[in-house]
Amino acid sequence: MSDKVKRKLTTILAADAAGFSRAMDADEVGTYAALHAAREVFGKLITRHGGRIANTAGDGLIADFPSAVEAAQCAIEVQNELVSQDAALKFRIGVHLGDVIVDGEDLIGEGVNLAARLQSMAEPGGVLISQQVYDQVHSKLTIGFEYLGEKRPRDLPDDIPIYRIAMSQSANPHRVNPIPFTQAYKSTPKQSAGGSSPKHPDLSRTVRLTAMISGALVLINLVSGGGVWAHWAILVAASIAALNMADTLVPEKISRLVPARHVIIIASLTLVNIFSWTGYLWVLWPAGGLLVAAFVRKTLSRPE
Template sequence: MSKKVTRKLTTILAADAAGFSRAMDADEEGTYAALHAARDVFGKLITRHGGRIANTAGDGLIADFPSTVEAAQCAIEVQNELGSQESELKFRIGVHLGDVIVDGEDLIGEGVNLAARLQSMAEPGGVLISQQVYDQVHSKLTIGFEYLGEKRPRDLPDDIPIYRISMSRSGSAGRVYPEPLSRFFKPTSQKPANSPTPPQPTYPRSVMLAALISGALVLVNLVSGGGIWAHWPILAAASIAAFSMADNVIPRQISALVPARAVVTIAALTLVNIFSWSGYLWVLWPAGALLIVAVTRKILSQPE
């Protein structure tokens, strides 16, 4: 008779030291000491926030928490404390809420795998969280979150929404970036099943207001005469809106190659070139420079 599998829903924190092998090659004893100092920080803060360490293989660790909020707060405090100590090792952290298999003291399963993949995608010193974690913590913690779009973690079949916690030394954070457009466009209440009319989406108030103002500008331009000028303020407003929501409006096939905000900037400059056309396609120069810088930064920011 097969042994019954024990499962539980928990919040998993996965952490790993960035560039550990290279650091060991350069200074084995110093790196070993830094690793143990960092583990002391992890252990202290994980315990303080009600979690436990499930696995400490190599230079990484897996911990789980009954509270998603405590797990996220622990991740922030770990990074802040390691940063304040100017630790020689920088850790990447991923946090996910999911179902796992309990194997003695260890945890295995898709939930652990996803937390580990988020960790591998994080920047050194950074924290990435899944949609499930974001839904639990975004209204409970006074920190900022940056929506990175839907990305496909290595060896996993589907794209998933990913958020980055906006880190600072104090644990506070600044700007909260927009969520996926799919979270803004919510269907209206359903009509009875026998109704032939499908539910219509409701749009964000800011989008409706921008459309109303743009329409008013066009109307004023047409009535006042004296040449066409309304496209300039409309272009400025549209560019600002698109830049702030770039990760949501640029297809991920494109943003995987070129950062979304660089694409929006190039598009805006192209429209300026067209609207002020004088026979010279000058946009090629700033667009080319932006592409080179953006692609270079994207390559350099990839995990090791």
């Protein structure tokens, strides 16, 4: 390693234009102009928030910031400004706080790779952040965050917690957003003494609440007499709870193929089919529709 190469802890912002190759095929000159305009937006806001562009490659760029808060705010403002300009290109952005190697003006290493992987997993116009960034910004920015669970970025060996910034709630930086309904029933993963995150958020509150509701319904059914009906109410309560915990209940191998919530819905409909059995397995129709929809969405949203 040369004397000019050194390490530092920094926040990396990785950005890339979605569908750039298709856009170039359709309108090369117009797409290049849109890319140039978008780069001006990135450059202006990166500088405003104390960052610098480390390198650019094709339709993407890598920037680093001394502050995770400034990096996240910059990502939000970039996406909002591109939307306000009705930009022809939409960008995916990933932000990660990690150790990198500085070689002259370039940044390389695992920290940069992870930011790039987060970017590739983001939706066009969206921002994904790592656990390390979330820990630094969630109490300092008045925006919404959605915990997506632990996912394994391409070519990396381990699952990592990933958060999505709620862009629809971030247009007004002074607005304090409520915790999303799905977050109210699961706590944020905490760093352990060793610095790693647990496999799943703490679900004890939801499990206890569902168990108490189920027990109360069974008791009411027994005391009131008549036919057995409690299983229907319990199914509704359990389905709602499972939908809110879908990312932690459904194994990663399955959720990579079918969205976790689709799996929970199919399971709930299957129980409805069994409880109301008339000799016809009708659940195959909605289940098939959900599986086809998941396949189509996965195909259309696959990064280039």
